[in-house]
Amino acid sequence: MSDSEQKLRQALMRIAEVAQGAVDTGRYTDEDYGKPHAETARHSHNGVGGKNVHCSIKQLPGRLVEKAAKTAMSINPVNRISFGPISAVARGLVLPPAAISVLVNKYWGPQQRQLTVSFLDGGPSDLRRRIIQHMNAWNQTAGVSFVETRGVGKVRISRNQAGYWSYLGTDILHIPSNRPTLNLQGFTMNTDDNEFPRVVRHEAGHTLGFPHEHMREELVALIDPQKAYDFFLRTQGWPREMVDQQVLTPLSQDSIMGTPADQDSIMCYQLPGSITKNGQPIRGGRDINATDYAFAGRIYPKVPAEGAPSIQAEMGLADEWSPSEDVEVDEELVQ
Amino acid sequence: MLHVQVGDLLMFGASGGRVLEGGTTVELLGIFLTGVLSDDGRVLSPVGPPTSILFRALQSGQARIEVIRGDPWQAIPQRCEVAIVVAV
Numbered sequence: 067m068s069d070s071e072q073k074l075r076q077a078l079m080r081i082a083e084v085a086q087g088a089v090d091t092g093r094y095t096d097e098d099y100g101k102p103h104a105e106t107a108r109h110s111h112n113g114v115g116g117k118n119v120h121c122s123i124k125q126l127p128g129r130l131v132e133k134a135a136k137t138a139m140s141i142n143p144v145n146r147i148s149f150g151p152i153s154a155v156a157r158g159l160v161l162p163p164a165a166i167s168v169l170v171n172k173y174w175g176p177q178q179r180q181l182t183v184s185f186l187d188g189g190p191s192d193l194r195r196r197i198i199q200h201m202n203a204w205n206q207t208a209g210v211s212f213v214e215t216r217g218v219g220k221v222r223i224s225r226n227q228a229g230y231w232s233y234l235g236t237d238i239l240h241i242p243s244n245r246p247t248l249n250l251q252g253f254t255m256n257t258d259d260n261e262f263p264r265v266v267r268h269e270a271g272h273t274l275g276f277p278h279e280h281m282r283e284e285l286v287a288l289i290d291p292q293k294a295y296d297f298f299l300r301t302q303g304w305p306r307e308m309v310d311q312q313v314l315t316p317l318s319q320d321s322i323m324g325t326p327a328d329q330d331s332i333m334c335y336q337l338p339g340s341i342t343k344n345g346q347p348i349r350g351g352r353d354i355n356a357t358d359y360a361f362a363g364r365i366y367p368k369v370p371a372e373g374a375p376s377i378q379a380e381m382g383l384a385d386e387w388s389p390s391e392d393v394e395v396d397e398e399l400v401q
Numbered sequence: 402m403l404h405v406q407v408g409d410l411l412m413f414g415a416s417g418g419r420v421l422e423g424g425t426t427v428e429l430l431g432i433f434l435t436g437v438l439s440d441d442g443r444v445l446s447p448v449g450p451p452t453s454i455l456f457r458a459l460q461s462g463q464a465r466i467e468v469i470r471g472d473p474w475q476a477i478p479q480r481c482e483v484a485i486v487v488a489v
Binding site: 312336 | 454
C-alpha cells in the first residue's frame, strides 16, 4: 500500500471517529480522538442526567466484527459498506463498527414509507394517475408506495425537459423544491403502452435507489470499448468521456444491487450487439422481472415497522464472552 | 434558421449533437448532464443520459448543427438540423 493510500485510510478512520463522536454525544472534540473506541463510547454515555441521554449500541467482540459484517451483507446486500469513489482504496479495509455510521448511501431504509408525488407541469388527471400506477408496480413486493399530492411532492415529475432520468434514491431530498427529481420527456396518454412500464417503472426504480444494471462489471465486460466509442459518436455525437461515463464505467461492487448481474432487469438498458465483443446484444429489461421484484421486496420489506424487532431498544455497550461461546451462523440461513 | 451574435451561447435540451458544417463559426462546447447544487453542498446529477448540449458562436459566418433527442438506448434518435447565422 502506498503512502497516499495509507494516509487516506487513516483519514477515513479519523472521519469515522469524528462522526461516531458526533452521533454519540451530539458534538465532537479533539480530546476524544485517539482514545480507544470503547473508551470514547463509555465516556460519551456517562452523561447521566444530561440532555442527550439515549440508548447505546452494543458491540460484538472484536474477533466477530468482520464475520458479522459478512453475515449482514449475506442477509441484505444493502448492508454492504459503500465507499463511492474511494472504493478502490478502501476495498479490503476492515473498519471498526464506528466507521459504518459515516458511510451513507441512497437507500431509503427498511421502514415502510409513502413517497409523495407532484407534477411540476400539471397534466391531465388520467395521465398522472397512470404514471403513479406504474411507479407503484414496485409496491407489489416493496414496502414503498407513491401517492400524488397537491402540494410539493418528494418526487417531482416533469415532462418538458429532455430525456428520461431520475435522481437516485434519497438524493431527491436534496433537490430544490422547484426542480424535478424525475423527468419523462413528452409522456402523454398517447405514448405507446409499452413505454409506460419500460420507462416509468425504470425511473421509479432509480427513485428507490437502484442504479443501472448495464453498468455491472459482468455486463460492461461484454462491451468492446472501441466499438462503443464509435457507435455513440456516430449516433449521439458523444465524446469518449461521455461513453466512459454512460456505458463503460462499472459500478463499484460496494454500491450495487445484490443480485447476480441481470440483463433482463428493468434497470438494464438495451445495448446493441454491434458494440459487444461477441456480437450479442445486451437485451435490457422491458418490465420489472421476478428478480427485481424479489430484490425490491428484500431491501424494502413490507413487514410493518411495529412488527419488526426493536434492535435499538436492546442496545447497550459492548458485550464480551468467551470465544468458546461464539455461535456459528448456519450458511443456509443467510442464503 | 437561427440568427445569433458572436459570443452567444446556444443550449438545447438534448442527449447529443454535433457541428455538421462551419466548425470555425460555431463550436460544440459540450454535452452535459444537468446537475444541481444540493442543499448540503453536493453537486447532484440525475441517473440517465445527457440532457443538454451547448454551442458557442465563435465568429461571423454560417454553420449547420445537428441536435439529437430521444432515448439513446432504445428508440431511433430524433435528429434536427439547425442552420445558424452568426453576426458580429
